Amino acid sequence: MKTLIVYTSVHHQNTENIAKVMTEELEADIVPTVKAQPGMVAAYDLVGFGSGIYFGKHHKTLLQFAETLPAMTKNRAFIFSTSGDGKKKHHAALKETLVNRGFSIVDEFSCKGWDTWGPLKLFGGINKGKPDGEDLAGARAFARGLKNKP
Numbered sequence: 001m002k003t004l005i006v007y008t009s010v011h012h013q014n015t016e017n018i019a020k021v022m023t024e025e026l027e028a029d030i031v032p033t034v035k036a037q038p039g040m041v042a043a044y045d046l047v048g049f050g051s052g053i054y055f056g057k058h059h060k061t062l063l064q065f066a067e068t069l070p071a072m073t074k075n076r077a078f079i080f081s082t083s084g085d086g087k088k089k090h091h092a093a094l095k096e097t098l099v100n101r102g103f104s105i106v107d108e109f110s111c112k113g114w115d116t117w118g119p120l121k122l123f124g125g126i127n128k129g130k131p132d133g134e135d136l137a138g139a140r141a142f143a144r145g146l147k148n149k150p
């Protein structure tokens with residue numbers, strides 16, 4: 001299963017750490033969004049899209065990239081994120097764009113990530129040390145599970 005992972009990770013490399021573990025498990029190709037070309041995705045069976053969450057959505061570079069993708073008919077995608085609260089509800093905007101481009105979303109992964117935004121930095125932030133070993137193991141198990149998804 002030829003897999004590509006496209007990611008943006010600008011705050012503390014939290015999502016990059018998750019992306020690397022998934023890349024290893026899936027023997028995927030990996031590219032930061034700023035270096036990704038829309039035409040690349042057609043060559044893959046499965047494409048992972050991930051970033052930190054900014055104001056309730058994925059990073060704007062990733063959202064904008066998704067909007068430029070050519071319309072697909074049979075492409076499969078998965079979505080991942082790290083955020084202050086670790087919730088998947090933040091995936092809605094990216095999910096909608098990908099579905100509109102013709103992707104089917106096979107699964108989603110999210111976990112908490114170190115967050116020192118704004119006043120939080122005065123106190124050392126929240127979720128310091130995250131993603132931790134347990135989160136990385138969760139990401140690896142998630143990626144392994146993708147291999148058996150229809």
Ligand SMILES: Cc1cc2nc3c(=O)[nH]c(=O)nc-3n(C[C@H](O)[C@H](O)[C@H](O)COP(=O)(O)O)c2cc1C
Binds near residue numbers: 009010011012013
């Ligand atoms: C400007 C800014 C806005 C953020 N907005 C949210 C948010 O709306 N919800 C949330 O749960 N976390 C939010 N976060 C926390 C980040 O999603 C979290 O730190 C994430 O792990 C960063 O990922 P990265 O290091 O891969 O960029 C925000 C962080 C920053 C710096």
